[in-house]
Amino acid sequence: MNQQKPMIELRQIRKSYGSHEVLKGIDLVVPRGKIVSIIGPSGSGKSTLLRSINMLEETSSGEIWLDGQQVNRPLKGRVFEKHINHIRQEMGMVFQQFNLFPHLTVLQNIMIGPMRLKGLTKTAARDRANALLAKVGLADKGQAYPARLSGGQKQRVAIARALAMQPKVMLFDEATSALDPELVEEVNQVMKQLVSEHMTMLIVTHEMRFAAEVSDHVLFMDGGVVVEQGDPRQILSNPIEERTRVFLRKHLSN
Amino acid sequence: MDFQLMGQILPFMAEASLLTVSLTVYSLVIGLFVAMIVAMGRFSSVKPIRWVATAYVSIMRGTPLLVQLFIIFFGGPQFGLDLKPFSAGVLTMGLNIGAYMSEGIKGSIIAVDKGQTEASRSLGFGRFDTMRLFIFPQAAALMIRSLGVNTVILAKSTALVSTIGVVELTYSAQRFVTSTYKPFEVFAVAGAAYIVIVGAILLTVRGLEHLFDAHRKAAA
Ligand SMILES: Nc1ncnc2c1ncn2[C@@H]1O[C@H](COP(=O)(O)OP(=O)(O)OP(=O)(O)O)[C@@H](O)[C@H]1O
Ligand SMILES: [Mg+2]
Numbered sequence: 001m002n003q004q005k006p007m008i009e010l011r012q013i014r015k016s017y018g019s020h021e022v023l024k025g026i027d028l029v030v031p032r033g034k035i036v037s038i039i040g041p042s043g044s045g046k047s048t049l050l051r052s053i054n055m056l057e058e059t060s061s062g063e064i065w066l067d068g069q070q071v072n073r074p075l076k077g078r079v080f081e082k083h084i085n086h087i088r089q090e091m092g093m094v095f096q097q098f099n100l101f102p103h104l105t106v107l108q109n110i111m112i113g114p115m116r117l118k119g120l121t122k123t124a125a126r127d128r129a130n131a132l133l134a135k136v137g138l139a140d141k142g143q144a145y146p147a148r149l150s151g152g153q154k155q156r157v158a159i160a161r162a163l164a165m166q167p168k169v170m171l172f173d174e175a176t177s178a179l180d181p182e183l184v185e186e187v188n189q190v191m192k193q194l195v196s197e198h199m200t201m202l203i204v205t206h207e208m209r210f211a212a213e214v215s216d217h218v219l220f221m222d223g224g225v226v227v228e229q230g231d232p233r234q235i236l237s238n239p240i241e242e243r244t245r246v247f248l249r250k251h252l253s254n
Numbered sequence: 255m256d257f258q259l260m261g262q263i264l265p266f267m268a269e270a271s272l273l274t275v276s277l278t279v280y281s282l283v284i285g286l287f288v289a290m291i292v293a294m295g296r297f298s299s300v301k302p303i304r305w306v307a308t309a310y311v312s313i314m315r316g317t318p319l320l321v322q323l324f325i326i327f328f329g330g331p332q333f334g335l336d337l338k339p340f341s342a343g344v345l346t347m348g349l350n351i352g353a354y355m356s357e358g359i360k361g362s363i364i365a366v367d368k369g370q371t372e373a374s375r376s377l378g379f380g381r382f383d384t385m386r387l388f389i390f391p392q393a394a395a396l397m398i399r400s401l402g403v404n405t406v407i408l409a410k411s412t413a414l415v416s417t418i419g420v421v422e423l424t425y426s427a428q429r430f431v432t433s434t435y436k437p438f439e440v441f442a443v444a445g446a447a448y449i450v451i452v453g454a455i456l457l458t459v460r461g462l463e464h465l466f467d468a469h470r471k472a473a474a
Binding site: 054056081085086087088089091092093095097099100101102103112113116117158161162165 | 367369370372373374375376377378379380381383387388391392
């Protein structure tokens with residue numbers, strides 16, 4: 001839409017559960033075609049922040065922008081629903097627990113969004129789904145039900161499902177945390193392929209090495225604030241803040 | 255025990271049980287319809303709709319079915335609702351069992367993993383599509399059992415309709431008692447007929463469960 005506008009921009013995002021403030025004024029920019037990763041200890045608010053971007057969580061204040069459109073416009077009722085459903089189509093989201101639809105085959109999982117929401121014909125949706133399955137290395141699994149797949153395969157299908165909507169940006173919330181260690185790499189490979197295709201991505205991860213390898217920019221969050229951010233090599237090998245050092249010492253030694 | 259009498263009234267009781275079965279079936283259809291709407295109402299984003307749905311369930315479950323039947327059959331005409339006994343019975347039982355069934359439906363919907371809703375919404379599906387395409391189909395497998403239990407309760411409670419003059423199983427039995435003075439034999443036959451009906455319902459439920467299991471096995 002607008003080359004100067006960042007793909008995602010958050011301004012002073014705040015979010016509370018009751019009296020517990022879990023996001024305390026977060027600013028974040030994801031430029032077009034760039035990879036931004038968020039690291040930080042458990043409970044620091046990483047998932048909440050990611051889920052706020054497509055409004056799976058409602059924020060208390062602040063602004064959320066996607067490619068020059070405000071996501072959290074002050075709309076009500078049906079008008080808001082229509083707006084947010086449209087916005088969500090432009091952001092792909094990948095969950096830690098995959099969340100594939102168990103009553104649908106792999107192909108149906110991928111086809112249903114484009115068919116129902118983007119008006120693709122069945123043939124067009126199937127072609128798109130098959131192409132994406134080939135891309136994530138699962139060309140032969142189209143007819144399988146999710147229960148038949150390994151965790152790594154499920155997550156790759158989930159990525160294909162999100163990509164089928166041709167989103168402008170992909171949000172990953174610990175995409176490999178629920179996987180057995182030997183299955184992590186196949187999912188990372190798919191994510192790296194997206195990086196090479198210049199997909200804009202915002203990645204919440206606890207894999208420091210992966211973050212260092214793929215990211216253009218890393219944020220360290222703790223206690224609902226961004227403690228430190230910058231170039232991945234600098235943040236991960238030579239952080240300035242004491243809290244970042246403590247966190248990394250714990251994590252890199254494991 | 256007069257086995258001969260039992261044999262003699264059996265064909266008549268079998269015929270009367272057909273009426274019991276049709277009372278059950280018609281009420282079930284209304285009940286499922288009501289249950290669906292009430293369950294939807296309980297998940298509505300509009301607060302007053304949720305209140306109405308909740309109040310409906312509380313009232314239907316908090317008052318005796320017999321009182322509800324009398325209100326509709328005897329009280330209805332005061333408001334222009336002048337129903338035949340059979341229709342009044344079907345309507346009352348449908349409205350009543352619908353309230354119970356809506357609870358089972360609600361429970362099964364809640365039991366579906368929240369991640370399913372999030373996945374659907376994050377793709378851009380609206381609330382209604384999410385329910386229709388992803389949540390309800392998964393909840394359906396879970397709700398069969400509770401719907402089955404309620405259908406059994408429904409079949410047995412059709413006996414109450416005898417009080418407003420529908421000659422179903424229980425009323426036929428009462429008539430045979432006045433002519434034969436053998437209440438034990440007569441009601442034993444009636445009881446056996448109810449067991450056959452209930453058995454048929456349970457078999458159907460089991461069949462449906464197998465069907466869904468087969469689907470899930472194919473899926474697994
Ligand atoms: N639905 C909720 N109700 C109340 N508190 C919540 C809710 N969801 C999250 N929280 C709290 O918000 C804080 C941030 O949670 P969040 O899940 O965003 O952390 P996280 O950084 O993603 O952690 P993790 O690394 O464990 O995934 C935590 O203190 C958590 O307990
Ligand atoms: Mg998290």
